[in-house]
Amino acid sequence: MTMNLSIDFLSDIADRSIKLGATDAEAIGIETTEFHVEVRLGQVEKLQEAASRGIGLRVLYEGRQASCSTSDVSSQAINELISNAIEMAKRTSVDEDALLPSREELAKEIIDLKLYDPAISELPTERKIEMALDCEMAARAFDPRIANSEGSACSTTIGKLSLATSAGFAGEYQGTLCGLIVAPIAREGEQMQVGYWADRHRSLAALESAEEIGKEAARRALRKLGARKVPTQEVPIIFESSAAEELLSDFFEAVEGTSIFRRASFLVGKLGEQIAAKELNIIDDGQMPGAVGSRPFDGEGLVTRRTVVVQDGVLRSYLLNTYTARKLGLNSTANAARGLAGAPGVGVSNFFIAPGVSTPDEMIASVKNGFYVTEMIGFGFNPVTGDYSRGAAGWWIENGRLAFPVEEVTIAGNFREILSGIEMIGNDMRFRGKIAAPTIKIKRMMVSGE
Numbered sequence: 001m002t003m004n005l006s007i008d009f010l011s012d013i014a015d016r017s018i019k020l021g022a023t024d025a026e027a028i029g030i031e032t033t034e035f036h037v038e039v040r041l042g043q044v045e046k047l048q049e050a051a052s053r054g055i056g057l058r059v060l061y062e063g064r065q066a067s068c069s070t071s072d073v074s075s076q077a078i079n080e081l082i083s084n085a086i087e088m089a090k091r092t093s094v095d096e097d098a099l100l101p102s103r104e105e106l107a108k109e110i111i112d113l114k115l116y117d118p119a120i121s122e123l124p125t126e127r128k129i130e131m132a133l134d135c136e137m138a139a140r141a142f143d144p145r146i147a148n149s150e151g152s153a154c155s156t157t158i159g160k161l162s163l164a165t166s167a168g169f170a171g172e173y174q175g176t177l178c179g180l181i182v183a184p185i186a187r188e189g190e191q192m193q194v195g196y197w198a199d200r201h202r203s204l205a206a207l208e209s210a211e212e213i214g215k216e217a218a219r220r221a222l223r224k225l226g227a228r229k230v231p232t233q234e235v236p237i238i239f240e241s242s243a244a245e246e247l248l249s250d251f252f253e254a255v256e257g258t259s260i261f262r263r264a265s266f267l268v269g270k271l272g273e274q275i276a277a278k279e280l281n282i283i284d285d286g287q288m289p290g291a292v293g294s295r296p297f298d299g300e301g302l303v304t305r306r307t308v309v310v311q312d313g314v315l316r317s318y319l320l321n322t323y324t325a326r327k328l329g330l331n332s333t334a335n336a337a338r339g340l341a342g343a344p345g346v347g348v349s350n351f352f353i354a355p356g357v358s359t360p361d362e363m364i365a366s367v368k369n370g371f372y373v374t375e376m377i378g379f380g381f382n383p384v385t386g387d388y389s390r391g392a393a394g395w396w397i398e399n400g401r402l403a404f405p406v407e408e409v410t411i412a413g414n415f416r417e418i419l420s421g422i423e424m425i426g427n428d429m430r431f432r433g434k435i436a437a438p439t440i441k442i443k444r445m446m447v448s449g450e
Contacts, residue, residue, distance in 0.1 A: 005029030005053060005073070007172055010164035013057060017082050018166050022059040022089070024100045026165035026300070029055050029172075030340060033158045035125070039132045040151035047129075056340030059085045063094040069340035097326040098343070100300070105322075105332065106169040107296065107303035114290040115175040117203040121158045123178070128154045131180060131210045138214025139184035139195075145225070146218050147187035150194060155179045161295075169301035176202055177292065180213050186221035195221025199432050202290050220374070223395070227405035229449040230396055236370035237411060237445045238363050240394070241428050244437035246376045247418070248282070248353055252435075254383040254415065255309055256335075256346040257324025266386035266415065267315060275315045276419035279356060282310040284319055286334060286349030293350040293434035299338035304349060307333045313419075321346050352436040356425025360439045363424050365400040371447050372397055373411065386415035392447075409449040418442055 010027040017025035031053040038046040055078075058067040066088035070081050136152035155178070162172035179200035186193050197217035199208040239247055259265040267275065286304025288294050298304055300322050308316050320328070321336035321344050337347025364372060377391030389412040395402040413421075426439030 005031055005055060005160075005162055007162055007164055007170045009073075010055070010162055011170050013055070013078060013082065014164050014166045017057065017059050017086065020082055020086060022061055022086050022166075024060040024166050025057065026100060026163065027055060027057050028299075028338065028340060029053070029160075029162040031160045034155070035128060036153065036155045037129050037132050038151055038153045039129070039136055041149055042133060042137070044129060045151065054340045055081065056338075057081050057085050058343060059089050060098060060100065061086060061089040063096055063098065064089045064092045065095070065098045065343060066092055067341050067343065097323055099322070099326070100165055100167045101302055101322045101332065103168050106165075106167060106301045107171060110171045110173060111287070111296045111303075113173075113287065113294045113296055115173060115202050115294060117176045117205075119204040120156055120176040120178045123156060123204065128156065134210035135180050135182045135214045136184070138211040139182050139218040142184075142215050142218035143186070143222055145186050145188055145222060146184045147192070148185035150183035150185060152180070152182035152214070163297070163299075163301055165301055167301070169297075171297055171301065173296050175295075178204055178207055180207065180210060182214050182217045184214070184218050184221050186218070186225055188225045191225060193221050193224035193227070195219070195224065200292060202292060206290065224393065224405050224407065227393065227407035229408050230371075230406055230447060231450050232446070232448045234444050234446050236367045236423075237442045237447070238360075238367065238370065238372045238397070239440045239442070240360070240372065240374045241426065241430070241437055241439050243373045243376050243392075243394075244353065244440045245435050247440070248351065248437045249435050250381040250388070251282070251415070252319070252348055252351060253381065254386070255318055257318050257320040257328065258346055259383055260318050261324055261327035265383045267318075270315045271318070273315055274313050275416070276310060276313040277422040278313040279425050280310055280313050280419065280422050281308070281354040282352070283308055283354060284333070284335065284349050284351045288350050291350045291431060293348060295349070298334040299336035299344040300332070302332055302334040302336065304334045307335075319346055319348070348434050350431065350434060350436070352429060352431070353425065353438060353440070355427050355429040355438045358424045358426050360426050360428055363426060363439060363441045364397055364402060366424065366441065367397045368399055370397045371395075371406065371409075371411070372402060381415070388413055388415050388418060406449075409447055411445050411447055413445040418445065421445075
């Protein structure tokens with residue numbers, strides 16, 4: 001792809017904004033080329049490729065802020081971008097915490113985190129189609145009971161992000177992503193079940209093979225056949241790693257700075273307190289080489305870092321950008337996330353639960369009567385109270401063995417009890433995106449069924 005939005009170009013926009021009256025300014029450039037192919041039953045159903053580029057400008061004016069964006073890089077469009085942003089800022093209300101980071105906080109060098117793989121950018125269209133077809137074919141050939149398919153898809157993204165600020169920061173980095181997903185349908189009698197599996201990485205070599213993704217999706221569809229409800233009861237629950245990732249994603253809502261300063265989280269005021277079982281360690285790390293959530297600097301130009309959020313069950317840190325950190329009288333954890341428009345928000349880097357020592361089989365064997373959750377359905381988390389309720393599917397455990405598949409039930413509890421009730425943590429954590437978790441066993445939760 002052609003990279004046109006240079007650092008010098010963006011720095012000039014920030015400098016011109018200051019000359020025209022802005023107190024501070026930051027200009028961001030994002031360029032991407034995205035490819036996506038969908039196949040179903042061996043035929044290509046959708047094929048698309050799109051290239052985009054845009055510039056975002058955020059200006060501050062005497063404690064006020066506003067942002068604008070454009071995809072037009074002509075001189076006239078840039079002049080309008082600057083003047084519009086400044087005029088809009090003058091009309092907003094004052095917020096004393098809306099400031100750029102200080103020069104001392106900004107990244108001094110751009111670390112190479114191995115985020116770009118030329119093998120992805122050079123991948124021919126024919127090969128991407130072949131990968132999607134191979135993925136679906138592997139799923140369909142796995143077992144005669146795989147009777148149909150919702151299809152398979154292969155996607156790639158090649159991009160560059162550039163940032164320049166009036167505080168003196170100027171940096172850029174390139175990245176690639178390649179992902180595969182497939183959804184086979186298993187049938188037995190009149191019952192049909194869909195299984196999903198996917199993988200996504202910054203390098204082609206790290207991506208799980210199309211054949212293995214297809215086979216795993218088929219296994220997941222097949223093991224749901226014959227699923228039924230169970231009576232309502234309170235039992236131990238084991239969250240398979242993919243389900244535990246969703247649990248961790250919900251936890252992020254309660255630990256990110258916006259929820260904290262707005263007092264919309266059950267974790268307000270809990271820094272330094274024991275909030276979970278001592279076995280639990282949660283980390284956010286933006287410096288992991290080649291990881292999906294890694295980047296050399298965050299959305300405000302701060303060098304990314306490793307932040308221990310929970311250590312031995314004790315809440316050690318919230319996840320913060322500059323604005324939320326100032327609201328709370330703390331320091332940013334370099335978790336500013338942003339697009340072209342709007343002020344930076346707070347996002348995860350590589351957010352994960354540190355693996356434990358137990359195997360999933362050992363965890364299942366420890367349960368006499370309980371629920372092994374493999375799939376979460378719907379939304380039902382209140383970060384203010386910690387109340388948690390989600391639809392779920394999986395397997396019922398009897399005498400330490402998986403006995404039969406379960407569906408159409410709801411699991412419920414409060415996040416305080418879920419965190420403190422962690423009894424075992426698996427050794428099977430693997431990143432397939434920005435959030436990762438191993439299998440986790442919770443002492444007791446309510447299962448609502450028949």
